[in-house]
Amino acid sequence: MTDHSNDSSAKAWSGRFSEPVAELVKRYTASVAFDRRLAPHDIRGSLAHARMLARQEIIGADDLAAIERGMAAIKHEIETEQFQWSVDDEDVHLNIEKRLTALIGDAGKRLHTGRSRNDQVATDIRLWLREEIDGLDDLLRAYQGALLELAESHAATPMPGFTHLQVAQPVTFGHHLLAYFEMAARDRARLADCRKRVNRLPLGAAALAGTTFPIDREFVARELGFDGICANSLDAVSDRDFAIEFCAAAALVMTHVSRFSEELILWMSPRVGFIDLADRFCTGSSIMPQKKNPDVPELARGKSGRVFGHLVGLLALMKGQPLAYNKDNQEDKEPLFDTVDTVRDTLAIFADLVAGIRVRPEAMRAALRQGYATATDLADYLVKKGLPFRDAHEAVALAVRAAEERGCDLAELGLETLRGFSPLVGEDALEVLSVEGSLASRSHAGGTAPEQVRAAIAAARRAL
Numbered sequence: 001m002t003d004h005s006n007d008s009s010a011k012a013w014s015g016r017f018s019e020p021v022a023e024l025v026k027r028y029t030a031s032v033a034f035d036r037r038l039a040p041h042d043i044r045g046s047l048a049h050a051r052m053l054a055r056q057e058i059i060g061a062d063d064l065a066a067i068e069r070g071m072a073a074i075k076h077e078i079e080t081e082q083f084q085w086s087v088d089d090e091d092v093h094l095n096i097e098k099r100l101t102a103l104i105g106d107a108g109k110r111l112h113t114g115r116s117r118n119d120q121v122a123t124d125i126r127l128w129l130r131e132e133i134d135g136l137d138d139l140l141r142a143y144q145g146a147l148l149e150l151a152e153s154h155a156a157t158p159m160p161g162f163t164h165l166q167v168a169q170p171v172t173f174g175h176h177l178l179a180y181f182e183m184a185a186r187d188r189a190r191l192a193d194c195r196k197r198v199n200r201l202p203l204g205a206a207a208l209a210g211t212t213f214p215i216d217r218e219f220v221a222r223e224l225g226f227d228g229i230c231a232n233s234l235d236a237v238s239d240r241d242f243a244i245e246f247c248a249a250a251a252l253v254m255t256h257v258s259r260f261s262e263e264l265i266l267w268m269s270p271r272v273g274f275i276d277l278a279d280r281f282c283t284g285s286s287i288m289p290q291k292k293n294p295d296v297p298e299l300a301r302g303k304s305g306r307v308f309g310h311l312v313g314l315l316a317l318m319k320g321q322p323l324a325y326n327k328d329n330q331e332d333k334e335p336l337f338d339t340v341d342t343v344r345d346t347l348a349i350f351a352d353l354v355a356g357i358r359v360r361p362e363a364m365r366a367a368l369r370q371g372y373a374t375a376t377d378l379a380d381y382l383v384k385k386g387l388p389f390r391d392a393h394e395a396v397a398l399a400v401r402a403a404e405e406r407g408c409d410l411a412e413l414g415l416e417t418l419r420g421f422s423p424l425v426g427e428d429a430l431e432v433l434s435v436e437g438s439l440a441s442r443s444h445a446g447g448t449a450p451e452q453v454r455a456a457i458a459a460a461r462r463a464l
């Protein structure tokens, strides 16, 4: 049996081992390379734990003072990048604890009383994720603000609304943008709901069964701003469902951004030409001098895939684990971190990208004309004059065919020709066929009439 008691390179748990861990295994099991980003939260959690231990007289006031002093020094070392992270010490928790002990001696060794890395890491992730959710909420709000600004300028700008990617009916560009505003509002609500379940304290669960020390979990929860404690110690250290549901909410954020990206790419194609993106979001081609490519939306569309992958990865990570903690859970961090990083960067860019969209109303109007976007309006008009809808549909379909043959739009056929398809066509039919008339007539809550779009924008501003 090797005696490690005076060996500074010994692991915190090496007492019962008779040979050192193999080099590759050391790297395989270590997480410090990525979990060190939890350091500020690890320190915060440790300080709250130490304060509780002192209050409960489990450690002395002098121990607490030393721990606070040591942690302040470590925090400074980390912030100024002087801290020596070592793979020998496995993870962020052991790296910090070891440094603490080097700085303050025995008090550092007392910090871990009544605690395990199992409840410690679960606490750190929750503290970290809570903060990131708040950051994402700010970014989503900024993105919504940019959508509203642009929608306001285009509350009355007609564009073709599509179904099956075929011109369907006129909508306003503002109305179209507000659809994405609504998606972002639901994304924020989902994150806020998820945050409630993230914001529970696992600490006190210790390794899995709780601890023999007279701890005060409620105190620690209050210190750390948690809404309450995780009620069951086994559940507290083992489940990562809060991270999984966060990833599900994040996957939906990316789904929405990806759909918007797909539209931006389409709209920016010279074949469509509805918009132009600011140069700072595009790149050129190394071979084709004429190109301006919408790289940012393409990447956002592409990056949604990795976020979906992380969600599935975490589900798979969890599904086979018996209670309670298993080392599998160390694999929760990289997907979770990458999800947050990807969504954060995407949203930060998108708020700015939306603000830089240049709209080409002429191209939108030209597309409307080519697509017979007001055909439904004419059919509705005939219905209001007493024709059964199916007959009206048929009459207008024949008129569209005639217009197609002549290469003109429905209004350009003229009243006389239109009457040939239905004698119910009156003088006012041309107004019905106009894009403006079509838009104005859809004036109910949630409709595309410019006055409704303006009302929706005002309501959205109040909600924001």
Ligand code: ARG
Pocket (backbone or CB within 6 Å): 031, 035, 091, 117, 118, 121, 327, 329, 330, 331
């Ligand atoms: N690095 C570990 C993790 O991320 C911390 C908990 C380790 N616990 C243990 N019993 N080995 O999950």
